[in-house]
Amino acid sequence: MDKQLRAFLAIARSGTTTAAAKELNVAQSAVTKRISNLEHELGTALFFREYRGMSLTEAGKLLMVRATRIEREYRDGKDEISAIASAGLSNLRIGAGPVFYLNWAAPLIGMLKQTYPGLTIDLRTMDNEEPASQLMSGDIDVYLGMIPEDKIDESISTSVVLQIEHGIVMRADDPNSQRENVDPGRLKHYDWVSFVADPVTERSIETYTLPKGSKSSLITIRTTSFTTGIQLVKSGSFIMSAPLQLERFVKKDGLVIRPVEKGMPRRDAGVYARKSSLGFGAVKTVRRFFDEVRV
Template sequence: MAIDRNLFAFLAVAETGNLTAAAEQLHLAQPSLTKRLKLLEDEYGARLFERHPRGMTLTPVGRVLMDHAKRIEQRYIQAREAIDAEKTNKLERLKIGAGPLFQRALLANAFDTLRQEFPETLLELRADVHEQNLPLLRHGHLDVVFGALITEIDEDDIEAIGLLKVHLGALAHLDHALHGKTSVTIRDLAACPWILYSNDKDTSSMVRGYFVRNGLTPPTFSIRTSSYEFGLDMVAKGNYIMPIPAELDQFLRPSGMRVLPLDEPIDRFISGAYVRSSTLAYPVVRRLLELIRQKANELQIQLTPKL
């Protein structure tokens, strides 16, 4: 069995429940993905999925394979990375997934330094929230994922490394009426039109929880967008509110936007890195984490007096 092909294909379909989504995740044509599943079913002599109009679900045999396949996948990736590190101690491609906070505030300087210190390593960035990037880390398509450390990880070989305390705030245009207040309350925000970055379900839950905790009806999001940049453009041009990490404030002020002076953050959480233990064998990965930690500490020191 070609573990890096057929079994990974099975895992992708099992986790997404959809051939199209799994094919996109694996960068495969759908007929090729279907062929790989058929090879597995022929090998085990049983159907692994039930096909439905809206997707695919595991059969009892498929669920048994799923339990074992996850462990096999983890060990396979660990072995491959450990052997590569032992042979060369170099990583040809460092594949990083990162959400908006890390993209805008923390990664650029680190990339510059890594290019100088590890010129043989190609740096690749996939811009998305951790919810979308974590499955790619599990399957070996990413090496490090930066984002909110909210999702519980039950894999033994994936470590969660805290790097930054994040305060979720509300972004508005500099001319927004609420910027005229020294302290903005939740009731001030209740009537505002909100924009939601739709890829980030955790932020949506935090905003709703913020209102519910204070005995108010959660706001109706006026705009949902899968483009973070489009959301920022709408805030810059209109009267909208967008939930973002307050740590991004200094990076957005030149574009005519500021985080509102809330009397309390919408929520607080830890952001950091998800990384496979075997990947830490590479010096370039350890150096990346060191650089991000240094930059995160600087950002935290700059922000603390304002919170």
């Protein structure tokens, strides 16, 4: 991609020529010259030069939209060409929500390493709020989990594997655990742990348990750590919302998970990847793995 646009994007994102030079691994004077040349070419200032850094002018904001699109197209083009020219990636960056990394991360990585012994894998556990932007920006190659449709664009391919529904995790000696389905209205006096950032489930819990129009919240702790949530429930002071697909892990700790009597929202979850990377052998292997476990 054009050096001047790289310098422009680096400054726009970091706010200083010093940080941009470090990111681009060039001298600060080279970054300054590239921006000066670009502004001369366009006939207008792109940045306000301020004491503490640089910020975009109106012209700079317009160019930022176009430059970001060019950057994405350039990256996607490299992906597509690399898929044709080689066997695929040398490093596969996977983001995964809890249902996927707890149930399938180990066998998936085993299959990838067996198929591509030289492949390195970066597995990141992520909640539902992070992956869309990281996938579209190229920070991760594949996401396994849930992404709302309004968070992704036409550059992303989606392959649905299952529908995720939350239930309630509680101690086995809790009277409510004896019911096949739990009435959330009976749980309003508990302290709640919300496992992973999931506003949809949180709203459902509070709709079922709090008086209409209440501005209170039953959620007293939010965590992305399944182990932490389980330990809190075992202490006897909390109950936790978690996907029903994690039942076998709940049982290992002597706890139970029950569906909600009125039902929680059921949402599609699966494999998300940039369309430009679908030709990579490693990405194909991930999709093929989940074709076999689709439920």
